[in-house]
Amino acid sequence: MRSLDAPSTIDELYRDRGAVEITVPLAQGDVFDRIEVPSLGTGPRTVQVVMHPCSLRQGATLRKLITVAPVRKVGGAANEGTWGTKYFNHMLLPGLRDDTVFYVADFREVAPVKSEQLVLNSRIAALSGGGTALLQQRMIFALTRLVVERTQLAVAAAPVLTELELQESWCEIAVEASPSVDPDKALSESITDFHAWLDQDSKAHRRLLQDVSRHAQLRRDTMREARIRYANRKQ
Amino acid sequence: MNTPQSYVKNATASDAVRDYTMLESPTASYTLRQAAELDDFAKMLRSATREQLQDSQQQDIEKRAAAKARRSVPDLLRELTEDRGMSWIDTAQLVGVSVSAVRKWRKGGDATADSRLGLARLAAMLDLLEELAVADPAQWMEIPLPLPPGYTIRPVDLYKLGGLVGILSIASNRQDPEEVLDETTPGWRDELRSDFEVVTAPDGLPALQRRTPR
Numbered sequence: 001m002r003s004l005d006a007p008s009t010i011d012e013l014y015r016d017r018g019a020v021e022i023t024v025p026l027a028q029g030d031v032f033d034r035i036e037v038p039s040l041g042t043g044p045r046t047v048q049v050v051m052h053p054c055s056l057r058q059g060a061t062l063r064k065l066i067t068v069a070p071v072r073k074v075g076g077a078a079n080e081g082t083w084g085t086k087y088f089n090h091m092l093l094p095g096l097r098d099d100t101v102f103y104v105a106d107f108r109e110v111a112p113v114k115s116e117q118l119v120l121n122s123r124i125a126a127l128s129g130g131g132t133a134l135l136q137q138r139m140i141f142a143l144t145r146l147v148v149e150r151t152q153l154a155v156a157a158a159p160v161l162t163e164l165e166l167q168e169s170w171c172e173i174a175v176e177a178s179p180s181v182d183p184d185k186a187l188s189e190s191i192t193d194f195h196a197w198l199d200q201d202s203k204a205h206r207r208l209l210q211d212v213s214r215h216a217q218l219r220r221d222t223m224r225e226a227r228i229r230y231a232n233r234k235q
Numbered sequence: 236m237n238t239p240q241s242y243v244k245n246a247t248a249s250d251a252v253r254d255y256t257m258l259e260s261p262t263a264s265y266t267l268r269q270a271a272e273l274d275d276f277a278k279m280l281r282s283a284t285r286e287q288l289q290d291s292q293q294q295d296i297e298k299r300a301a302a303k304a305r306r307s308v309p310d311l312l313r314e315l316t317e318d319r320g321m322s323w324i325d326t327a328q329l330v331g332v333s334v335s336a337v338r339k340w341r342k343g344g345d346a347t348a349d350s351r352l353g354l355a356r357l358a359a360m361l362d363l364l365e366e367l368a369v370a371d372p373a374q375w376m377e378i379p380l381p382l383p384p385g386y387t388i389r390p391v392d393l394y395k396l397g398g399l400v401g402i403l404s405i406a407s408n409r410q411d412p413e414e415v416l417d418e419t420t421p422g423w424r425d426e427l428r429s430d431f432e433v434v435t436a437p438d439g440l441p442a443l444q445r446r447t448p449r
Binding site: 011015016020021024054129149156157158159161165169172213214215217219223 | 322
């Protein structure tokens with residue numbers, strides 16, 4: 001049987017640990033602190049977003065309910081072998097808080113939370129693209145006992161990951177160009193602007209997201225549009 | 236002076252001729268042996284020139300990278316991501332750092348000399364691809380290479396595997412992707428094979444399905 005994959009280093013697993021910039025869109029694999037999950041009991045807990053990135057949003061806005069898995073500490077340490085031999089119902093999160101503690105997210109207790117709870121200043125970690133593919137691989141295995149190569153998972157996720165990357169680039173430019181505006185307000189407006197731009201001309205730009213061979217052009221167009229748009233606003 | 240045979244290390248076409256039952260005509264036998272020796276010599280020459288070319292290309296990349304590395308890190312990032320259209324994820328992976336590290340560099344964060352050279356090397360590589368008539372190098376780097384069913388490997392993946400010169404060989408049609416992968420990643424046929432393929436689902440989004448045997 002093909003084994004479940006392991007990251008080559010812990011750094012390869014995470015995009016960010018500790019503070020995550022507010023311009024980084026909420027995504028599958030993000031870990032939040034102090035979240036109430038009523039169906040799992042009272043009290044705040046640490047959770048990992050497990051909903052597929054394609055399902056998280058309706059246009060620019062998050063869905064009302066988002067599925068999360070509770071995160072807990074476990075004893076011992078995760079080495080490369082642990083990924084392929086243990087914790088088959090979990091996502092492994094070693095060193096989640098930039099520490100040496102071994103955490104896991106439990107897929108058997110996935111539950112919905114209101115998306116308004118997932119405020120970005122409660123986010124303590126974001127997975128890298130490769131880390132997200134590992135999460136998806138482990139979730140598929142937990143649900144079906146099927147091992148899907150993470151390379152193919154990454155290929156299938158490329159359109160939505162590119163969309164998130166473009167949103168981040170767009171919002172960074174917008175927030176930087178508006179130093180006198182409240183960052184949360186500038187961010188919220190720029191997210192709306194970005195999705196309106198993707199959807200203009202009968203969703204011309206959004207359609208390009210589904211064609212990986214057009215992504216380089218789309219990146220250039222997105223950055224150029226954001227620079228022009230927010231430079232003008234600044235004046 | 237070396238004769239063609241003195242270069243030959245392994246089994247060769249001329250070895251095969253030696254085991255071959257001699258043709259009746261001595262002239263035909265002689266011609267066959269000569270042709271086999273010439274074929275061996277041509278192969279040896281091709282291999283030697285390829286090695287020399289690859290060494291030169293590697294040196295060329297490094298020289299160009301060193302020149303580009305004189306520019307500031309935000310400048311290099313602007314060239315890669317805004318002018319060329321490379322993704323932040325690929326840029327970070329090809330330089331061997333996290334996406335957030337690269338994004339911090341854009342705002343003036345410190346990058347090590349190695350990282351700066353890594354960015355410069357990537358930018359130099361895209362310049363070289365353009366010189367080889369690749370119209371949109373960043374786009375080309377993301378398009379899967381023509382390989383047998385079961386493999387989705389992009390030039391950008393080959394770059395991660397250290398196959399910079401191999402990418403140039405593919406772009407200039409001197410070598411096919413399988414040949415380059417055999418040289419750079421000998422186990423690729425087993426290690427990088429997938430039983431799944433990405434297709435478009437009825438909702439227009441990508442989906443995975445088990446590959447059907449052909």
